[in-house]
Amino acid sequence: MAAVKPCIKPNIFDDSEDDDGPAVFKRTSTSKRTQLNSELKKSSSQRHDGPSVRSVSDTPNGKNSTFQKGKAVSSAKVSLVKSNATSSNASPSTQNKSNSSQQNAQINEKEKKHSNKPQSESNVESDDDKPLGVRLATASAALLKNRSPDVLKGLSSSVRNSSQSVKTKVSIKKSDEDLEDDIPLSSKYHLKLSAGPSSKNYYDSNEDKTLVSKLQQNGSSKQINEPFKSPKGLNKRPLSEGSTSVQSSIKKSKLSPTQVPAKVKQVTVKAETKADDDDNVPISQRMKKSTPSDIKSISTKKTTKIVSTSFKKTSKKSKKFEKNSKYSKSTNVQPTSGEGQKWASLVHNGVIFPPPYKPHGIKMLYNGQPVNLTTEQEEVATMFAVMKDTDYATKPKFIDNFMNDWRQILGKNHAIKKFELCDFTPIYEWHQREKEKKKQMTTEEKKALKEEKLRQEEKYMWAIVDGVKEKVGNFRVEPPGLFRGRGEHPKMGKLKRRIRPSDITINIGKDAPIPECPIHGERWKEVKHDNTVTWLAFWNDPINPREFKYVFLAASSSLKGQSDKEKYEKARLLKNYIHDIRAKYTKDFGSKDITKRQVAVATYLIDKLALRAGNEKDDDEADTVGCCTLKVENVTLVPPNKLQFDFLGKDSIRYFNTVEVELPVYKAIGIFKDGKSVGEDLFDKLDTSKLNAHLKELMPCLTAKVFRTYNASITLDEMLNRETEDGNVAENIVIYQHANKEVAIICNHQRSVSKSHSAQMSRLSEKMDELKAVLDELEDDLMRAKKGKPPSRGADGKPKRNLSPEALAKKIAQTNVKIEKMERDMKTKEDLKTVALGTSKINYLDPRISVAWCKRHEVPIEKIFNKSLLAKFAWALDVDPSFRF
């Protein structure tokens, strides 16, 4: 099928499993039905009037690429690694999946249906459903453990070694301890996996046995529960050391979409899980036929219904959770309909602006002398002053950008010229005092302040969408400040100027009153009525005027909930295609067509390692990469068949991981690297649009990011179902958190170690020592008691009560329990110090998995989802307990 096909909007997917009816988001107060119909009629022609007006770029120094360019490239560790790696060579044991397959005695009907797939019947299913990473993960524990600090530190080296380098990396001081923390989650994870026996190779059900056989199977054994542990250490992730600049020159300018399917906008109907529907069709056929028809909305509707009803019969829903849900199913009508219409009526009050700057009059020093500044000049000086104790304050790029922008405000003739002569301390101290004052306020004062703020903001907090009151996400206009880009962002420190009403475009229903401009005497830049988009307002980003800042509804809104659900449905759909997709790319590993081969390998990496797609980036952004933009130095071959990845990904978070891969992949990577020099693209024939175009041929609407969602959710689902025993609530929660953590590691979701982490840990170990001392003493006393002697004197010298051996034994047992608990707590704390659980929970884990699991195991959902998550996932709360991803 042509690469281009209309991508359906997931309406297509069916709701049947979670409820009886086609689900529709029900709005509390008003029903949408009427309006929906009308929406259908409307055409979406207004689409183009999106934010169109834009100011001319005003980036004076948008070109600051110098900094970036200066960076040196990295990638040295090859040699080191190599040796280590080899030694660590995980033994790929093979072994089976039986575990997983039996995991679920009570597969519900739906499940069974799923397993009907042609090739995956006989529970092969279970295998395919496993995240690749899990199945095939490898890692060299030894490698990680042995990593010398140098290895870590310098991603930089190869260049260095190779002499080409100008390594300019801004030095970042790191202690050895720090280094430990730098080990990316993913490595830890894989490490863990690598050790044990494992499940069979994922593709063994493929036709492509040859390839398979060549490859060693390796495994994933979850039983090895000893994740890599980083002993001590504190601190943050590595930073910039990674990539560098050679690349900039090589960079292509943006990506280029090849052919993009025309998107069928959210069409109405409810889609059905085509998955289910299709289950009886051989996948191959399915792939072909499916798209056009199935996915197209209307036809689907019917199907859906049928399907859903059939499903339903067995399911009885539990409504418990439903009450607080503001959504519910009401009709068959889809919330949005028509061509891409997102709403029919939209009422809101616009946005609120930060208060004008209040000058404090504290004079900073220049060359030791107090200087007079105008209000505007002082404002910018203050922005810098208050950042004194952040890392930014010492970064040359930051300072440089800040000074450039500040000088413009100071004017040509101002006395202040050189940063080195500036002393912002007086302002900084003033700021500290202010903070202190605020802290000292009594609770009542604070409360009053809070109420006042609330009073002012209340009207902006809500919008009325199709008659339903919904929370607005970010109604506060961003205050002016200094740009805090992540990683080595070339624009960090630039002044983010104040946004005014004349910067803002409002989007609102035609019939709604236009929000009054909150700043007297000013007016909005523009007011439009585009119901094909969900934003309420936007303005151009002052740092990069070609980009926008939008005001959207909050996550709890129906609009967001709906697309969230669609996202997960799409990922679930992938479950039905994944087997064939894997077979296909495995086959293509050996393709003579180099593009095909690159596509295959890239897809494999995205699937197996949950890499992001990797769009092209401009020179005025931090130099980070994703799959398609990997540079040759980001991947190192580690014989015989491992790859070591080391690069900075989104938010300049380091991805460092060594993985065993299929031999053909290993070889292919070698070929892709061949003849290229540092800074060049590993996948030179690829970009995200080509890759996504390819993925769309395999499954309608499939894009790279779906793999992340899929692998995250399927992992949670399987882990929960495999590991939950009939424990109590607390035990179950531990299991959940464990699964959550695995997912976070797969996705490389990291957080920086809190400043107080090490202090906290040492405090805990002190306590632990105390407890142990107590234990020793008790044991001693017990001994004595048994011999009929009195207990020894306590530390304070006072005699202790003479307890019976039984009593002492009991105390000992209690103490032991305490110690064990404490050990566990410490371990978790240490384990999680660099792992961020939240991101996956919010963005990657289908909430229905969690809700259904909670229902099955009588875990109160509140233990898993906090208030805002409950609101965000309102659409999922009434899922049938038998739901499986």
Added chain:
DNA sequence: ATGCCGACTTGCACCTAGAATT
């Protein structure tokens, strides 16, 4: 095909109130 624009999701850090601990 490419580049750009546009809209929307994802992601980490920071801040804070309130819980937990002393």
Added chain:
DNA sequence: AATTCTAGGTGCAAGTCGGCAT
């Protein structure tokens, strides 16, 4: 009552991806 710790909320940066114009 004072302090420390933590979860949860917010802020906003940084991704993804579609689609149009060229």
